[in-house]
Amino acid sequence: MKPIYLQMNYFGPHGNSSIDFRKLDEAPIFLIGGDTGAGKSTIFDAMTFALFGSTTTDGRDAREMRSQFAPNDKATEVTFYFEQGNNLYRIVRRPEQWLKSQRGDNLVDKKPIAKLAIVDKVGGTEIDSIAAKPSDVGTAIAEILNLSAEQFKKIILLPQNDFSEFLKSKTDAKEAILKKIFGTQLYSDFTSKLKELYSADKKKNETFATDLAAQLDSDNWTDEEKEQLSHESDEQKIVVLESFVDKRQAEFYSVEKQATELNKQVQTADKNFQSAKDLDKQFSDLDTAKHDYQLNIVNKETEISAQQQHVSELQWADGLKDTLRDLDSKNEELKKTNDRSQRLTVQMKLSQKDYQSATNKSEELTAQKADFDQKEKQSKKLAILIPDIERVERIRKEITKQEPELSVLQENLSEQDEELQKITSQIDAKKESLTDSDKLQTQKDALTHEKDNFVEILTPLENQKFNDKKDVNRLQTHLDELKSQLQSKTENLQQSQADFEEKKGHRQALMIAQLQKELVDGEPCVVCGSIDHSHMIKTIDADEIELKASMEQVDKSQNQFASAQKEVETLNNNISETTIELNTAQDNLKTATQKLNETYLELTNKSELTFDTEFNISSLKSIFEKEIASLTEQLAAANKLTAEIEKLTKDSQKVADKQNEFKLDLATKKTALEANQKISNKSLLSLAMKHVLVRKSLKRLKL
Structure with missing residues (x-):
């Protein structure tokens, strides 16, 4: 891996720094120098961070590399160009960090x-x-460089004289690192595979030698063969054994051929033996058949002849079985006919007796014919009066029936009058209590509109108040959290400052001790210029390694102290900003509350309903809904009352119609009753006399 270009933005002590390694191509060795804390090691940290996301210093997190001088709106970022093989790679990386929000x-x-x-x-x-x-x-970098972050730090960077640690490390560790760097693992794998194959073949050879020795000592060989093998070398023994095997194989094939011929001869003999057994069985079966014939046929010849005669008789009788069956049927029918003839004879005798009795009765009636003729003439005279009597009786029954019907009709008519008056009274009473449905509907619609107007106006104001209150609570909670964090960070700052002062004092003591160690009598001090060093007070022993470690600790503690200061400063800024936002939110809440109360008071003063003095949207809706529900109930009651009045009106019309029917029926029945009474009065006397005569005549007829 060859570094090409490095760009560091707010990384460690670097604000905006760049290094072009191409300018150093001509210098095989170059030095990075500078004061303590100037950012020399940070260059290696930046390269390591860009590649692997970590730093060269153990225990230092990548988030701690953000510069304490970085503004809140500027990001910490490292851009690193490097060559590997024939490719130029660019990697850009940012650590986790706190930045100013865009909103x-x-x-x-x-x-x-x-x-x-x-x-x-x-x-x-x-x-x-x-x-x-x-x-x-991270995965891609590990594949490209064939190194992990730890191996990169030890082999490529070797910071702070760590090369000695690599040289002092164990052979196994250095071998693993060098194999990975130079790609020699393939040859190691090839060597291991060859060793495995050699071991396997060696084991097979040993097994074969053991088996061969066991075979040579076995009882499979004759004494002559063993004697011959003992005089042969190990290599020749295999050839001799093969000749022994070939010889025995030839003998085996010869014996196997002879055995095959013998098996064929045995199979042929088995077949002949089986044929002989079958023939013997056939002769035995023939003797058995002869014996059975003599026993069952010859010795029973007389019995067989008798059975044949009986069979002939049965065949003759089989032709007459239908005739016998018809004869039995005819006999059964004859028996039934005789029984029927006997029953008819008895019935004929009874009929003759009835006929004689009827003849005697006829003669008796013929003797009384004259008396019957006289009575028939009298009955004809009486029959003329019967219709008049029946008509008089019918009129009397009709009069008797019509009188109670007239009474019932009169009572029904009275009841209808009372019912009609009652219905009329109910209609009048309901009309007095009836409220105008249209008026109620108008009131309900107006109240619903007023409710919707209240909700439409007050809901946005209430939502604004709710949102402002929510913002106040959120900002107050956030402010409390920031104050709690500030307290914790302030304590951390105090600890970091104390740690920094302590480590800085220790470093100064070590530096003084180092200077004291380098003083030479007679030579001026580089600090004060004095050549007299007898008054020097030694407080601590000088140790270059400890001084170097102390300087690193001071740098780390200084960074931690600066980071803690930055965190406290950031928290103070956030608290100030949050406090301003909280005050603004509280003012907005106060304004929204005042506007909501004023609007609520204005609306309630214009309304005819009575509301609570304090605004409550649920209570307001409840009041409107309760009043609307009351109007709805009144409207439903009015509609129900109207329906009842309409029903009563229809009922009164039905009663009036029925009353008219009763009146018409009553008049008709009165007219019929009066007519019947007139007829009854004119003929009642004569009909009564005739009725008496008729009854007397009927009595005589009965006698």
Whole structure:
């Protein structure tokens, strides 16, 4: 890796510094010099920070590298150009830092930023963007340089005489670093692989030698073969063994061929033996069949002839089975016919007896015919009077029926009159309590409009008051937090100042001791010029290493002290700005509250409703909603009452119509009743006499 150009903006003690390493190409060795705290080590810190995001000093965080002289609106940033291989790389990195907000004067925490790219020249055009996140940039740098941050510090930078630490480190550590730098890991891997293959082959060879020795000592070989092998060298033993194996293989093949021939002969013999067994079984089955024939056929010839005769008889009878079945059916029908004939004979005798009784009754009635003819003539005379009697009876029944109907109609008519009067009274009463629905609806609409007007005017004012109050609470909380931080940072500042003074005093003592050590009698002191050094008081022993460490501690403590001062100064500025913002927010809250109360008072004075003296949007809405609900209930009651009046009006019309029907029906029934009464009065006497005669005649007919 070859550094080309370094730009540092507000990094450590550097405000805006740049180093062009190209100007030093002709000088193989150059010196970076300067006073303590001038920023010499910061150059290496900047290069290390740009590449890896850390510094060369252990324990120093990258956030601490922000310059104490940096304005709040200027960012700490390092830009580093370097060459690796044939490419020119540019890396830009910013640490985590507090910067002024773009929308206000408050400080905001800015996250770290890192970008890595290949460019054509310093300040030139970007050719390829490699990474744009801190984590990705770190990975890419490690791949490009083949070094970690710690290895880079030890090998490339070697700051503050740390090269001796590398030389004193263990061989394993130096070997790992050098392998990674020069890329010799490939050869190490190749050597390791060869060792593994050699070990594996060596192990196989040893195993083979062991197996060969075991085989030579085994009982597989004859004494003659063992004797022959004992006179051969190790290399020749393999050849001899192969000849032994070939010989035995040939003998094995010969024996195997003979065995195959013997197996074929055995299979042929097995087949012949099986055929003989089958033939013997057939002869045995033939003897068994002959014995069964003699036993079942020849010895039972008489029994078989009798069974054949019986079969012939059964075949003859099988042709007559249908005729027998028809005969049985005819016999059953004949039996049923005889039973039916007997029942008909009994019924005929009973019918003859009934006929004789009817004949006797007919003769008796024929003897009484003259008497019946006389009674028939009298009944015809009486039949002429029956319609008149029935008509008189019918008129009397109608009169009897019409009189209660007239009474019922009269009562119904009275009830209808009472119901009609009652309905009329209800209608009049409801009309008196009825409120004008249109008027109620107008009041409701006006009240709803007034409510919407209140809400529309007061809600923005209330929101403004709420937002102002929220800002006041937020700023007050932020101010309290800043004051708490200021107290903590002030204590930290006091500790840092005390630590700085202590370390600075110790450094001065060491420097004085070093000067005292360098004094030579007779030579003037570089501080006071005195050549007499006898009055010198020694307070501490001079130690160059301790002095160097003390100077570094003073630098670190001074940076911490300056950082603490900057933090306290920043907090004081933030507290002042927040206090101003809080006062402004409180004034805005007061103005918004006053305007809200004045507007609320103005609106409530114009309204006919009664409101609370203090503004409360929920209470205000509740009052309006309660009044609107009351008007809604009144409007619903009025509509309901109107519907009831309409229903009662319809009911009264129905009652009046029904009353007219009753009156018409009553008049009709009265007319019919009067007509029936007149008819009844004219003929009642004659009909009564005829009625008496008719009844007497009927009594005689009954006798």
